[in-house]
Amino acid sequence: MNHGVMGSILNGAEAVALARSLPGVDAVGLEARAAGLGTRSIKKASKAHAIDLAIGMIDLTTLEGADTPGKVRTLCAKAVRPDTGAPSVAAVCVYPAMAAVAVEALKGSGVKVASVATGFPAGQVPLDVRLADTEAAVAAGADEIDMVINRGAFLAGDLERVFDEIRAVKAACGEARLKVILETGELVTYDNVRRASHLAMHAGADFIKTSTGKVGGGATLPVTLLMMQAVRDFRAATGVQVGVKPAGGIRTTKDAIKYLVCVNEVLGDDWLSPHWFRFGASSLLNDLLMQRQKLTTGHYSGPDYVTVD
């Protein structure tokens, strides 16, 4: 096990006590701050820089029952070379059953393979099944595991169980980096999101991620801002840096730039790289590519000038 990335030395009871003692979140104030950051005007060279940065931070995702090896290979090709002159994305995110296909297709490209696991998206299967799911994905060669937390246990107040399960999944990950999906749309309150963020980090998360994209309410700017504040505070307290991944519902360049502005002004340079910040998205990439073409050529192209997969 890689002790270097374990979040903290706390046991479950200590982590739960700490999570419960965190200061509250004022929803109105948080949303006002996010809205304020959203008004930054990013133009010209800074926009071009932001677009390429955002492309390089994408976890290009396909999580469908209808996914086939062919579909995954198509997506992998796009991940490596999305468009002429455009950078590669950060990772391709697939189900465990498709991980091996993606590993093969991305070999040598530098693009990571991320696999969802732990009974994604609901996670409502026994823990040993979730762990086996994780081990299978790691065995297939996944570089990164996107797990879901046990929202049922969290909402029932059994935070220690949530903590212990994350820790167990982390152990099953081996060298793979662990992204912990909080599914903020189901946790509902900002106070819950802050508690879950700290719980996950103390349990060893390498990334905290907003959503599965499979239930209503994906990432929002305020909720992601709150999670950024959590990773900032966590590093200040423990010295350990954790990444953030908003996922679900981020479709436009304009939105992506708002998130990057938040990273820039809340977390700063240290997090402004694909190693520490990701977008879980699929259709976002094409909008970024179209905006990129617009900046390069001076005119808008259209959906026929970027590829469907």
Next chain:
Amino acid sequence: MFEYAPAPESVRPEIREHYGLFIDGKFVDAEDGSTFKSINPSNEEVLFTVAEAGEADVAAAVAAARRAHETVWGRMGGAERGKYLFRIARLLQERAREFAAAESIDNGKPIKETRDFDIPTAAQHFFYHAGWADKLDYAGLGPDPRPLGVVGQVIPWNFPLLMLSWKIAPALACGNTVVLKPAETTPLTALMFAELCQEADLPPGVVNILPGAGATGEALVHSPVDKVAFTGSTAVGRSIAKAVAGSKKKLTLELGGKAANIVYDDAPVDQAVEGIVNGIFFNQGHVCCAGSRLLVQESIADDVLARLKERVATLRVGDPLDKNTDIGAINSAEQLTRIEALTETGAADGAEAWQPECELPERGFWFRPTVFTGVQQSMRIAREEIFGPVLSVLTFRTPDEAIAKANNTPYGLSAGVWTEQGSKILWTAERLRAGVVWANTFNQFDAASPFGGVKESGYGREGGRQGLEAYLDV
């Protein structure tokens, strides 16, 4: 590194080379030919010249306002008056970008604030009071409320158009006519507003705008108006109160402040930090209700200060017309000198000053956001209104001590309370001697909410149902 490219506001207002006084619906020069210059505080360039009203001009404007009140406006039905106010409100919205850029150029405040706060809130005041114009009988202020007549109004430079709207909208809605003196450093949007009154076909004499300095204001206060409304410093407010004492003139005063922003140990800390920043650095701290004294519970002071400094270091100081600027220019050389002088006393008295490292433009009037720690109640920076981006941080141990320190000032305009405990908010708010108390927020304004002070922060309310009383004979 993610640097933001310059993002200048593309709309530029048409600024004339010279503006006259606006009397009886027309722009005219001062009778004695006096003029003065308005400069851009961000680069010290002259923007335009403007006529300076003297005693004769004040007399002419007040006479025009009297005539307009007796022949047109005072007799007009409320619904008709409301139509004019709605028209003004709509025109302000239509020309919002132009007004926002003009305000930013003449005042030095960032375009972000004029665009998102000053101008929309000014328009909102006209919309709100337009609605009251035909409903004054139902304002709960007594039967058949009557206008006072002619109102003399003197406004400050910190929110030029917004203060104008706080003054003019309720006065007109209640059937009064007005003579208004904008501040000498920021007459532009008041003069553009005069043009807008012409565009709205407002009857001549209902609104008169007299640019000028202290002498013009003094002449207005001594002229035969029925009411004086003033927003500005406590020293000037006191002299106005003396001048109208013993006359039948009514008076409302909105004066200085030294607001306490109280942060308890159970506060939502990230939002409290935002509230502290917004409380003192909004509008370069040129805000009478600014949260200039941070009272933070000693047990969390170090944590809050660390977060605060980290946040203040991200503020972008510079070109007011850049859409990404958070802090613009200080309004005038005079104000900058005052801020510098008071800041020096802070260091001399033993407080520790902290400023973020940020480059300031070479020309213009600039001051870095400043946080003073180790401030004691006895120091001048804890007692006197600085009216600039300078925060004094004090600590307290218990709620009683917080209240005692917060109230230990001659002022009483506003205060802030930060805690997640509702009962503590109420306990604190009912003990604070301040006209406005914000809970878990700061610097929030709404046309429907009355604003005003107690103690040496003045008397009378502006906005809301209560604000109507200042312009009605009830």
